[in-house]
Structure formats: C-alpha cells, structure tokens
Amino acid sequence: MVEIGGKVVRFPTRHLGADDDPTLDLPEAEPLPPIEKKAKDDGLAVEVVDAELVEEAPNAPAVVDTPEVVDETGSWLEQRRAYLIDAPEVIPPYLRNKQDATDAARWVATYYAHIGAYHATRSPLYLLRLMSRSPRGMARAVGAYLRWASDAESRPLIHQAAGREMRMDLGEGLVEKVNGDAQRYLMLTMRHDRRVKARVLLTIFMVLPLLVTIGAVSVATVGVWWVLFGSSLAFGLVGGRGTNAKPIVTRHVSQHQLRPLDSAEIVDALAAIGIKGSVSFAHPIQTDGPGWRAEVDLPAGYLADKVLEDRAKLAAAMRRPLTTVWPEGDPDSHPGRLVLWVAKQDPAKAKRRLWPLLKHGQVDMFESFPFGFDPRGRVTELNLMYSNMLIGGVPGSGKTSAVMAIALAAALDPRAELWVYEMKGSGDLDPVRECCHRYVSGDDDEHCEQALDALKGLEKEMKRRKKVVAELPLEQVPNGRKVYPHLSTDSRLGLHPLVAIFDEAHTLFEHEEYGDQAADIAGRLIRKARAYGVILLFTTQRPDAKSLPRAISDNVSTRFALAVVGQQANDMILGTSMYKNGVRATMFDPRKEAGTGWLSKSAHDNQITRAAFITQEEAVEVGRRARALRVAAGTLSGQAAGEEIEATDTTTILDHLAAVWVDGAAAMHLHRLVEALATYRPNDYGAWVEEEDAAARSTLLTNALKPHGVSTRQLTIRECCGGAKGVRWEDIEKVRARAE
Structure with a gap:
C-alpha cells in the first residue's frame, strides 16, 4: 500500500462482516450515532442506513414537463379521430382502382400465356x-x-x-x-x-x-x-423420378429476380448517403401497386429534400436501378417524413403504358384529362382551364411527348379551337394539323412572323372576349366574370376554349426583329387571357432570361420540368426557390427517363410524372378521330376547314383616321371623316354612311373615339362648311404617340 499523504480510515459500520480483512491495521472509526426510528403517517417505520446531502447544481435546467401536459392524451373521441388520420385503408389499392385491377388481370393472363407458349415450343x-x-x-x-x-x-x-x-x-x-x-x-x-x-x-x-x-x-x-x-x-x-435426376422441363432463370424491400436495406442505404442517427418507420413496408412503399421518419435535423437530392446515391447504396427508386417528401406530415417507393420491375424495361384516350374517349377542356403516369403507374391528370403551361428541358428530354399528349387532348374536345406553332420545323405535331384553326411548322423568319401575328390575334381575341363577358348579366357569371362551360356552348358568344401551343418558343423570343414585341404580347396574355378561355402553352429547351421572358416564367401557373442541367434552369421553369425546396429536375437522366419530369401545379403541389408516349402512327389515328368529332359537331374552322388565314389586323380607328387625314389640316369635321372611312374600309365603316343625318354619323365616330381618349368638339372650319362637330389632329397624334 502506497501512502501519498492522506489518512486511511475504516468506513463506519455497525457489524463486522466475515469478509473484513483483519490484517489491515486501520484506525477505528468513530461509531455512528444511533438512528432514531420515526414512524410516518402511514405507520411504516423506515431505517436510514446511509445518507448524503447533495446540493443542487446551480446550472441545472428547470423542469418544464408539467404533469398536466404529460398526462394529456386527448379525449376518447380525439384519440379515435387521430387514429383515422393514418388508419390503414379498408380496401386494398388494387381493388379500389379499376385501372390497377385491369392491369393486374391483364398481366396475369399475359404471363401464363407466355409460359404456355414457351413450354409448348419446347x-x-x-x-x-x-x-x-x-x-x-x-x-x-x-x-x-x-x-x-x-x-x-x-x-x-x-x-x-x-x-x-x-x-x-x-x-x-x-x-x-x-x-x-x-x-x-x-x-x-x-x-x-x-x-x-x-x-x-x-x-x-x-x-x-x-x-x-x-x-x-x-x-x-x-x-x-x-x-x-x-x-x-x-x-x-x-x-425421371429421384432427387438426382435432371429436370425434364427447361427452366428460365431471370437475371432481374425481384428482391423484396426490407427495413435493413433502407437504414443501411440512408446511412451510406450520410444520414446518421435513429431511423423509424411510420408504417410497415407495404405493397403499393407495382412496387413497395416505405414511410420513414428521418433522424432529427434531416429533411426529406436531402434524400431527393441524393437519389442516385441512394439507388447505388440500395444496389437497385435508378429508375426503380423514387423518394419524395410528405408535406402533410412533417418535413422529415420520407416516402420511399421502390418499383418491383425496372420501368425503363417494362411494357409501355398506353394513353387512356388512345383508342376511345372524348375530352372536355373544362375538366381534367389524362396526361401521363406517376412512378407507380397511376394516371396523372391535367386541367388547363383558367391556366397556362410552361414545359422545359434539355434536348431529348421528352418535350414532344408532353406536347403531343396535350395537343391531342385539346383536339378531342370538339369545342376547343386549336392554334399550333411548331417552331422546330420537324413536323412532330403534324397529326393534329387537320384539327387546327391555325397550324405553322418551321423556324424561319416567315414562321416567326406568323407566330407573332398569332400572338397579336390572341390579344385581339382576348379583348373581344373581355368585352363580351363584361356585358353578360350577373346570373350568367355567378362566380366572377370569366368563361364558364355553359357560356362555351353558345356559339353566338364565341367563348369556346382556345388552346394556343408554341413549341420551341425560344425560336420566336430570340428573334432579332420580332422577339421583343412577342415577349411583350405574351406577357400580357399570360396575365389576363386565362380567365377568358384562352390557354397558352410554351415549350423551350433553353430556359434563360433571353429565350424565356420573365413575364412568362413568373406568371405561368402550370409547369412541367423535364431533365435540366442546373439550378437556374430548374427555377426558371418551376419557379423561384423550387431547387432549394427540393423540387429538382436535375435528378432525371434524359437517356433513361425521357418524358419524366416534375409536374408543378402550385408551389405546394408537385409530383413526378412521365408524359404518355404516343407514337406518330397512334397520334395520326387519334387525330383522325378528333377531326371526325369536329365534323360531326360542325366546329371545323380556319385551316382545318380550308380557309385562308389572313394576317391579324391590329390597327385601330386612330390608324385609319391617320390614313385618310388631309395633310396639313389641323382639324376636320366628323361627318367628312365618316365618309372617308367608309370609302377606305367599307367592311368596317360602310354601315355608318347609311345614316341620313350627318349629326348621327358624327355621333357614331364620337362614340368610337371615346375608348381611345380622343375628345371631339364643335369646330368652325371656314374652308369646309362652317360650324360642325369635329376633331383636332393634335389630339389624335398625342394618343397615337402614347400608344406607341
């Protein structure tokens, strides 16, 4: 025993046990005082054997978990309501969804037919x-x-x-x-x-x-x-009987044998991509359509967005094909809830899912129509009424598939008027040509000029519709002045849906001569036209400030982002901060996932969707059926009806007055101007000269000038015919300059 300077004292005890070492020569400790036995109120006697007074640490945290809160678990009714929020579904998904049940039955029949044919040939x-x-x-x-x-x-x-x-x-x-x-x-x-x-x-x-x-x-x-x-x-x-006998029937060993998804695989994969800590599962892993679904609560401090960003790493850690691993967040729960869906079969190698309207069906543009499929194979619907759409992605990412599905859907609505401007010049949208009021395919100057003329025509049509809607009685526009289904069926009003598609629109917006004017008109249409039944769709492969005007990217309401190469392109299509929020189209591989992208209907409604792929032969057949519907409904118009499309006249009455104004005249009488206008543009003003009274003619011109802010007054022109109502050139010129 080494003595350092202290004093070893035997611990006080009342009884010397048999295990005590008598060889240690230690000084005896003073005996402990006797312990008084004190009875509690309940009559139980307690003997204190040993005790120590400990002072409370000065920095000890205060107790905040009060018994009232800890014991509060809600009433019986509240607990049952909370249970129903996440309660398991009563009917399995494959029984609730007719499409899933049909697909499953078709697959079983196909499987056994293949097995039968395989063995029959052998x-x-x-x-x-x-x-x-x-x-x-x-x-x-x-x-x-x-x-x-x-x-x-x-x-x-x-x-x-x-x-x-x-x-x-x-x-x-x-x-x-x-x-x-x-x-x-x-x-x-x-x-x-x-x-x-x-x-x-x-x-x-x-x-x-x-x-x-x-x-x-x-x-x-x-x-x-x-x-x-x-x-x-x-x-x-x-x-052939016996354990060592070789099988008579040839067996096929699949290299893509299904490996069930289990919790250990998920936990290990999350740890491999840097998510450390305790991972819990909100529900048991279950079958969800053609795959497995796992709902995972990530460790404290981790967001589901991180897993979305590292989707490729997650698939590598799970040793599964990239196209089978689809993580997503669950905003209805909390930001740390990860919903992981893993496909049983690689969708890239699975049989193509057919567009539901491929063989039969009709569309109402006021309702939703099938656009594509989510990773689980469920149909994704789209409703573009009172909305506009922007589609963007790198070349080869599948923009044409998305546009084709929308164009064919619009063609299958006999009421919808279809304007298509395919600015690539490849003719990919030719299957809908026979249904279009206007159809242009090309990327030359003349085609860009025609696209600009279309935007002018759309703005003019929007103004006409705005005027018509403004004059309707309140009972016909109960929820605001906009186009309703019952109004679109009245051909006298001309308020049917109008769908205008500008494919590869950057060709127009980057044009040196027409680009700026086209961007200005498109910005005004995007803001206002949707309320009047005018639906605009733009696609681009270069989503930057020059090729995609800010007025479009900021105000479009429905967006579809296919594979892009960076954050700027991602946010130009999907909206500001979407990349930061985890909605990232950079996760898609255009070689393996063409047509797949983020479909964003709002900042909080985003889902991964694969646009339905429709071959050219199939699209031609759908186009023929759509034309037949229009022939039966009597709604063929424009080029589809064999009409020549003239350039949109965007001139106003001020321009017409300038054309007939006498050089050097400071003022002119209205009745003389009416006669000149009727001679210059008889289709527009010929009816005005039918009025016998000159004052009545002057009143017609006065009313036409009021919306433009040009005032008329009583003028005396000695060179003409004395005093009469007239207008000064100075007033007309000021308004024209302000408009320009």
Missing part, C-alpha cells in the same frame, strides 16, 4: 427427354414389382429374428445360436412363404393376363406405335 424436346429415360424407368418398374412379388421387405426382419450364428466346440460338436429368436423366426418365414406364393399366383393368373389383354386391345385400337410411344412416356416419367 414440348418435342421434353418428349425426347422422356423417351430417353424409358429404359431406366422400365428397369425401375420391373425391379419394384419383383421386389414386391418376392416380399423383399420382410427379409430384414427374418434376418434380425434369426440372429447371429456362433459355432462353438463344446466337446460334443454342438452348434449354439446366440442372440436369436427361434419362435419369431419361424413365424416370419411362414408368413413370408405364404405371401410369396400368393403373389406369384396373382402374377401368373391375373397380372400377366391383364397386361396381355390391355396390350392387345390397345394395339388393335390405336396401333402398335402409339402403344410403344405411350409406354415409353410412362416409363420415362418413372425413370
């Missing part, structure tokens, strides 16, 4: 294998029958009863049997002899005659070769 090989094993089968059958006839199964028992013979010389030449049972041996041998005799007789008088009879009848009925063939097959089946 049946000759299977027959040869069976026949090659018939000699062994015959040997097995004959051997088994002989063993039965000779009662071979009783021989071990007879040998056991006979025991072991031992010859011992006892002086008299006697032989003794050791470990034998003579009585049991005699009984077994007698039974064995009777069985063998009976079975031999049965074979001679019944089995052999029966076999001969069956053989003779079979030969006489079907022929000797069929008898030999059937016998060889039967013996082949017998010869």
Whole structure:
C-alpha cells in the first residue's frame, strides 16, 4: 500500500462482516450515532442506513414537463379521430382502382400465356427427354414389382429374428445360436412363404393376363406405335423420378429476380448517403401497386429534400436501378417524413403504358384529362382551364411527348379551337394539323412572323372576349366574370376554349426583329387571357432570361420540368426557390427517363410524372378521330376547314383616321371623316354612311373615339362648311404617340 499523504480510515459500520480483512491495521472509526426510528403517517417505520446531502447544481435546467401536459392524451373521441388520420385503408389499392385491377388481370393472363407458349415450343424436346429415360424407368418398374412379388421387405426382419450364428466346440460338436429368436423366426418365414406364393399366383393368373389383354386391345385400337410411344412416356416419367435426376422441363432463370424491400436495406442505404442517427418507420413496408412503399421518419435535423437530392446515391447504396427508386417528401406530415417507393420491375424495361384516350374517349377542356403516369403507374391528370403551361428541358428530354399528349387532348374536345406553332420545323405535331384553326411548322423568319401575328390575334381575341363577358348579366357569371362551360356552348358568344401551343418558343423570343414585341404580347396574355378561355402553352429547351421572358416564367401557373442541367434552369421553369425546396429536375437522366419530369401545379403541389408516349402512327389515328368529332359537331374552322388565314389586323380607328387625314389640316369635321372611312374600309365603316343625318354619323365616330381618349368638339372650319362637330389632329397624334 502506497501512502501519498492522506489518512486511511475504516468506513463506519455497525457489524463486522466475515469478509473484513483483519490484517489491515486501520484506525477505528468513530461509531455512528444511533438512528432514531420515526414512524410516518402511514405507520411504516423506515431505517436510514446511509445518507448524503447533495446540493443542487446551480446550472441545472428547470423542469418544464408539467404533469398536466404529460398526462394529456386527448379525449376518447380525439384519440379515435387521430387514429383515422393514418388508419390503414379498408380496401386494398388494387381493388379500389379499376385501372390497377385491369392491369393486374391483364398481366396475369399475359404471363401464363407466355409460359404456355414457351413450354409448348419446347414440348418435342421434353418428349425426347422422356423417351430417353424409358429404359431406366422400365428397369425401375420391373425391379419394384419383383421386389414386391418376392416380399423383399420382410427379409430384414427374418434376418434380425434369426440372429447371429456362433459355432462353438463344446466337446460334443454342438452348434449354439446366440442372440436369436427361434419362435419369431419361424413365424416370419411362414408368413413370408405364404405371401410369396400368393403373389406369384396373382402374377401368373391375373397380372400377366391383364397386361396381355390391355396390350392387345390397345394395339388393335390405336396401333402398335402409339402403344410403344405411350409406354415409353410412362416409363420415362418413372425413370425421371429421384432427387438426382435432371429436370425434364427447361427452366428460365431471370437475371432481374425481384428482391423484396426490407427495413435493413433502407437504414443501411440512408446511412451510406450520410444520414446518421435513429431511423423509424411510420408504417410497415407495404405493397403499393407495382412496387413497395416505405414511410420513414428521418433522424432529427434531416429533411426529406436531402434524400431527393441524393437519389442516385441512394439507388447505388440500395444496389437497385435508378429508375426503380423514387423518394419524395410528405408535406402533410412533417418535413422529415420520407416516402420511399421502390418499383418491383425496372420501368425503363417494362411494357409501355398506353394513353387512356388512345383508342376511345372524348375530352372536355373544362375538366381534367389524362396526361401521363406517376412512378407507380397511376394516371396523372391535367386541367388547363383558367391556366397556362410552361414545359422545359434539355434536348431529348421528352418535350414532344408532353406536347403531343396535350395537343391531342385539346383536339378531342370538339369545342376547343386549336392554334399550333411548331417552331422546330420537324413536323412532330403534324397529326393534329387537320384539327387546327391555325397550324405553322418551321423556324424561319416567315414562321416567326406568323407566330407573332398569332400572338397579336390572341390579344385581339382576348379583348373581344373581355368585352363580351363584361356585358353578360350577373346570373350568367355567378362566380366572377370569366368563361364558364355553359357560356362555351353558345356559339353566338364565341367563348369556346382556345388552346394556343408554341413549341420551341425560344425560336420566336430570340428573334432579332420580332422577339421583343412577342415577349411583350405574351406577357400580357399570360396575365389576363386565362380567365377568358384562352390557354397558352410554351415549350423551350433553353430556359434563360433571353429565350424565356420573365413575364412568362413568373406568371405561368402550370409547369412541367423535364431533365435540366442546373439550378437556374430548374427555377426558371418551376419557379423561384423550387431547387432549394427540393423540387429538382436535375435528378432525371434524359437517356433513361425521357418524358419524366416534375409536374408543378402550385408551389405546394408537385409530383413526378412521365408524359404518355404516343407514337406518330397512334397520334395520326387519334387525330383522325378528333377531326371526325369536329365534323360531326360542325366546329371545323380556319385551316382545318380550308380557309385562308389572313394576317391579324391590329390597327385601330386612330390608324385609319391617320390614313385618310388631309395633310396639313389641323382639324376636320366628323361627318367628312365618316365618309372617308367608309370609302377606305367599307367592311368596317360602310354601315355608318347609311345614316341620313350627318349629326348621327358624327355621333357614331364620337362614340368610337371615346375608348381611345380622343375628345371631339364643335369646330368652325371656314374652308369646309362652317360650324360642325369635329376633331383636332393634335389630339389624335398625342394618343397615337402614347400608344406607341
């Protein structure tokens, strides 16, 4: 024992135990004072053996978990309501969804049809294998029958009863049997002899005659070769039995064998991408359509957005194809809730899902229509009424598939008027040409000029519709002045849906001569036209400030972002801060996931969608059906009806007055101007000169100038005809300059 400077004192005790070491020479401790026994109020006596007074740490946190809060778990009704929020579904998904049930039934039928055809083509090989094993089968059958006839199964028992013979010389030449049972041996041998005799007789008088009879009848009925063939097959089946026998039927071993999703795989994969800590599962892993669904609560401090960002790393950690791993957040729960869906089969190698409207069906643009499919294979619907749409992605990302689905859907609504400007010039949208009021395909200057003219025409149509809607009685516009379905059916109002598609719109917006004006008009249309039934759709492969005007990217309401290469392009299409919020189109591989992107209907309604792929041949058939619907409804118009589309006249009455104004005249009388306008543009002003009274003609022109802010007044022009109502050139010029 090393003494450092202290003093070792024996711990006070009242009883010296047997384990105490008497060899230690320690000073005796002072005896403890006697402990008083004090009875509590409940009558129980407590003896304090040892105690220590501990001062509370000065920095100890205050207790904040009050019993009232800890014990508050809600009433019985509140607990049941909370249960129903996350309660499991009563009916399985494949029974609730008709499409899922149909797909499952179709798949089962296809699977067994394939298996049947696969083995049917190999049946000759299977027959040869069976026949090659018939000699062994015959040997097995004959051997088994002989063993039965000779009662071979009783021989071990007879040998056991006979025991072991031992010859011992006892002086008299006697032989003794050791470990034998003579009585049991005699009984077994007698039974064995009777069985063998009976079975031999049965074979001679019944089995052999029966076999001969069956053989003779079979030969006489079907022929000797069929008898030999059937016998060889039967013996082949017998010869193919056994654990070491090779299978007769060819088996296909799939390299893509399904590996079920389990919790250990998810936890390990999350740890591999840097999510450390305790991971819990909100619900058991379950089958969800053609895949598995797991709802995971990430460790404290981690957001589901991180997993979305590292989707490729997660798939690598799970050792699964990228196209089978689809993580997403659950905003209805909390930001740390991850919903992981893993496909059973690689969608890139699965059979293409057909667009629901491919063979039959009609569309109402005021309702939702099928656009594509989510990763689970469920139909994704789109409603573009009172909305506009922007589609963007790198070349080859699948923009044409998305535009084709929307264009065909609009064509299948006989009321909808379709304007299509395909600015790539490839003719990909030609299947809807025969349904379009206007259709242009090309990227030259003339095509850009026609696209600009279309925007001018759309703005003019918007103003006309705005005026019509403004004059409607309140009972026809109960929820605001906009276009309603019942208004679109009245052909006199001309408020039917108008869908204008500008594919590869950057070609127009980047044009040196027409780009700026097109951007200005498109910005005004995006803000206002949707309320009047005008739906605009723009696509671009270069989402930047020059090729995509800010007025469009900031005000469009429905967005579809396919594969992009950076944050700026992502937010130009989906909206500001969407990349930061975890909605990132950079996660898609255009080579493997063409047509797949983020479909954003609002800042909080985003889902991954794959646009329905429609081949050109299929699109042509749908286009023919759509034209037939329009012919039956009598709604063919424009180019589809064989009409020539003239350039949109965007001039105003001020421009017309400037065209007929006498050079150098400071003012002119209105009745003279009406006569000049009727001569210049008889289709527009010819009816005005039918008024006999000059004052009435002047009133018509005055009313036409009021919306433009040009005032008329009583003027005396000595060179003309004295005093009459007129207008000054100075007033017209000021308004025209302000408009320009």
